Amino acid sequence: MEKTTLLGWYQQMVLIRRFEQRSAELYQQGKIGGFLHLYIGQEAVAVGTINARQEGDHVITAYRDHGHALTVGSDPGAVMAEMLGKATGVSRGKGGSMHLVNIEQHFWGGYAVVGGHLPLAAGIALAEQYRETDNVVLCYFGDGSTNIGYFHESLNLASVWKLPVLWIAENNQYGMGTTIDRASAVPNMVKKASAYGMKGKSVDGMNVMEVYKATQAALKAIRGGKGPQFLEMMTYRYEGHSMGDPLRYRTKDEVEKWREDDPIGILERHLLSEGLAKRNELEAIDQSVEQEVEDAVRFAEESKLPDPEELFSNIYVEA
Numbered sequence: 177m178e179k180t181t182l183l184g185w186y187q188q189m190v191l192i193r194r195f196e197q198r199s200a201e202l203y204q205q206g207k208i209g210g211f212l213h214l215y216i217g218q219e220a221v222a223v224g225t226i227n228a229r230q231e232g233d234h235v236i237t238a239y240r241d242h243g244h245a246l247t248v249g250s251d252p253g254a255v256m257a258e259m260l261g262k263a264t265g266v267s268r269g270k271g272g273s274m275h276l277v278n279i280e281q282h283f284w285g286g287y288a289v290v291g292g293h294l295p296l297a298a299g300i301a302l303a304e305q306y307r308e309t310d311n312v313v314l315c316y317f318g319d320g321s322t323n324i325g326y327f328h329e330s331l332n333l334a335s336v337w338k339l340p341v342l343w344i345a346e347n348n349q350y351g352m353g354t355t356i357d358r359a360s361a362v363p364n365m366v367k368k369a370s371a372y373g374m375k376g377k378s379v380d381g382m383n384v385m386e387v388y389k390a391t392q393a394a395l396k397a398i399r400g401g402k403g404p405q406f407l408e409m410m411t412y413r414y415e416g417h418s419m420g421d422p423l424r425y426r427t428k429d430e431v432e433k434w435r436e437d438d439p440i441g442i443l444e445r446h447l448l449s450e451g452l453a454k455r456n457e458l459e460a461i462d463q464s465v466e467q468e469v470e471d472a473v474r475f476a477e478e479s480k481l482p483d484p485e486e487l488f489s490n491i492y493v494e495a
């Protein structure tokens with residue numbers, strides 16, 4: 177893979193991480209309200225998959241959505257403003273952290289009901305099939321979501337109707353504080369997908385290059401009416417389920433072990449050991465990201481709160 181491509185992915189992963197570290201600080205200062213679910217540790221999944229999509233493809237995910245929003249190319253200032261509930265936010269300050277959106281990039285959110293967006297993904301895919309396009313829907317969800325009815329209904333119909341969906345399970349081993357084997361009778365996600373006649377693959381979700389390759393192959397297999405595919409991304413969240421999680425359900429050793437596979441660290445080591453980048457080049461990227469995030473925070477803090485009338489806009493779509 178080319179140096180410029182890999183450096184671009186490095187920049188995107190560092191942006192997600194830094195953006196979220198600053199978000200956590202703003203949350204602790206009381207500047208972000210509601211829930212805040214960090215994606216730290218899972219960055220390679222959004223970056224490796226979204227960069228494999230083509231123009232026209234759709235992206236839809238759950239509430240752990242900052243990484244997806246930034247990777248589709250949303251302006252970090254407008255995303256940060258949304259987190260702070262400001263009028264300049266991507267959802268005009270009415271959605272917050274869990275409801276990011278980017279219509280131009282066909283990024284449809286940001287859904288808080290576990291599994292609730294899977295039928296929506298199938299519906300978007302049905303629309304694309306009806307219009308006879310080549311577009312695919314990339315639908316992301318957690319391991320915990322595979323135990324809810326929506327998952328089973330959506331995979332079943334997608335398979336029966338050969339809908340163009342790439343189902344992407346982000347298996348970070350936990351649904352809130354519950355390990356996957358305590359909640360799932362079949363903890364192997366690929367096996368679950370096979371129950372609906374769907375081809376699936378388990379992928380090292382900490383390695384952005386592996387994620388990209390697997391996604392590219394799966395998307396190719398889906399286009400042209402060949403039906404859905406399933407990828408299980410083996411990953412880990414380093415932080416709690418959401419802010420304020422006391423993390424009593426896992427050991428420090430377990431977290432440390434996964435930290436050895438830090439997705440940013442893996443790419444960094446690859447770039448340095450293959451002679452594709454020098455340390456000072458990576459440091460320059462880190463610094464420019466730092467500046468970008470600080471600019472985003474300043475933009476968000478200086479933006480106005482929405483006008484009260486905004487409460488009544490976008491409630492119904494005009495026919």
Ligand SMILES: Cc1ncc(C[n+]2csc(CCOP(=O)(O)OP(=O)(O)O)c2C)c(N)n1
Pocket residue numbers: 240288289290317318319320321322348350351352417
């Ligand atoms: C229908 C529904 N049930 C319960 C919840 C509460 N809840 C929020 S997140 C979550 C865990 C989901 O875990 P997983 O799908 O693995 O996603 P992760 O948080 O690990 O990304 C639960 C149970 C909810 N939001 N919606």
Ligand SMILES: [Mg+2]
Pocket residue numbers: 318319320346347348349350351352
């Ligand atoms: Mg999970």
